[in-house]
Amino acid sequence: xxxxxxxxxxxxxxxxxSEARTVAPxxxxxxxxxxxxxxxxxxxxxxxxxxxxxxxxxxxVGVTSQAVMDMLGVYQPDFGYLLSDMVYAPGExxxxxxLIQPKAEGEIAFILKKDLDGPGVGVSDVxxxxxxxxxxxxxxxxxxHDWKIRIQDTVxxxxxxxxxxxxxxxxxxxxLDLRTCGMALEKNGxxxxxGAGAAALGHPANAAAWLANALGALGVGLKAGEVILSGSxxxxxxxxxxxxxxxxxxxxxxxxxxxxx
Numbered sequence: 001x002x003x004x005x006x007x008x009x010x011x012x013x014x015x016x017x018s019e020a021r022t023v024a025p026x027x028x029x030x031x032x033x034x035x036x037x038x039x040x041x042x043x044x045x046x047x048x049x050x051x052x053x054x055x056x057x058x059x060x061v062g063v064t065s066q067a068v069m070d071m072l073g074v075y076q077p078d079f080g081y082l083l084s085d086m087v088y089a090p091g092e093x094x095x096x097x098x099l100i101q102p103k104a105e106g107e108i109a110f111i112l113k114k115d116l117d118g119p120g121v122g123v124s125d126v127x128x129x130x131x132x133x134x135x136x137x138x139x140x141x142x143x144x145h146d147w148k149i150r151i152q153d154t155v156x157x158x159x160x161x162x163x164x165x166x167x168x169x170x171x172x173x174x175x176l177d178l179r180t181c182g183m184a185l186e187k188n189g190x191x192x193x194x195g196a197g198a199a200a201l202g203h204p205a206n207a208a209a210w211l212a213n214a215l216g217a218l219g220v221g222l223k224a225g226e227v228i229l230s231g232s233x234x235x236x237x238x239x240x241x242x243x244x245x246x247x248x249x250x251x252x253x254x255x256x257x258x259x260x261x
Contacts, residue, residue, distance in 0.1 A: 001030070001037040010044025013157055016143040017045070020100050023143060027150045038155035039218075045158060046081050057227055058082035059215070060138065061207040062159040063151075064231025065199040068105075071235055074151050077201065079211050080159025082227055090168040093260045094139065096241045102141045102162055104239050104257065105232035106185045106247035108178065108197060108204045109136040109166055112226050116208075118216025126205040126212070129222075132170035133178070133204075135247055135255040138229050139163045140236065164229060169253035179203045182250040183233045188243060195233030197249075204230035 009026060016023050026033055026041070050056070062078045063069055088094055096102070113131035141162030144153045154160045178197040185193040200207045207230040212222050222228060239245065241261040248254040 001033060005030070006037065006040045007044050009041045009156060011048065013041065013045045013143055014048040020098055022100055022145040025144050025148050025150070025153050026156055027152050033152045035152055035155055038152040041156035042080065042158050045156070046083070049083055049085070054083040054085045056081055057084050057087065058229070059211055059222065059226065060159055060161060060229035061200075061211045061231045062140070062154065064201045064207045065195070065233060067195075067199070067235040068232050072147065072149060072154070074149065074154060076151060077207070077210055077231070078151060078155045078159045079214055080161045082161065082164065082229065086161060086163045088163055088165045088257070090165060091256060092165070093258050094163060094165075095260055097261070099139070099141050099162060100143065101147060102139050102239050103236035104245050105138045105140060105236050106183050106193075106195070106234060106249070107136050107138055107232055108181070108200070108230050108249060108252065109134050110204070110208055110228040110230060111170065112222055112224050112228065114224050115221055116212045117221040118213035121209045121212040121216070123203055123205040123209055126208045127173050130173050133173050133176070133252055134170050135167040135249045135253050136229065137165045137245065137247060137255050137257045138232070139239070139257070165255055165257050166227065167253050167255035171252050176251050178205060181252055184248045185234055185237065186246045187237055192237055193234035197233065199233040200231040207231045
């Protein structure tokens, strides 16, 4: 795909984000778009937000659980960038005004204490580089109309990043079996879903290792102090104004989030 078209699509997605609206799937309009093209579009979109003053605070892995793969019809992971303007504090209400078609995911987040550079990163490397893990909510949101996405669409759209909330309890991963940590997700007091750490590519640290290696191939590393979101442990949950959600993860803790108009 030509550079001019990459820039045009990146600018289009940035405008859709800033105006809280959707666009037609890129893969419908440009059926020859490759995943590599899509990541270049993502870089253009993110670059526009960085120029406006946002900072990179971490990265995320998307489409790591079978439940999410089945919901989206996308069957391989992708990654996106977490920016400073995506962060909400625990208990802080999230306004629906800047969101389009949001869905909540309960996840395990990693807080790094050391840089992590691929290729060749494995689970043990991730755990050694991790300061703490915490429960979190990622609120994914697609700028693609009706979530009609293929892998190229979600990649270009920064892995469908919306906003995120970290729990207020940080726990050392040493001594924890992150594969078997059970998760319960409640919405408005009703249990909606359960899962375990193994839902994220067999182990949440596998997801972080995949991310480090995928970025390493592009000459990009994971940095000390960054937040790494390892992927949903259950199906995504649509949310609207007035909803309140709580996630609890065994041995790690919980995280709550609420939505206002």
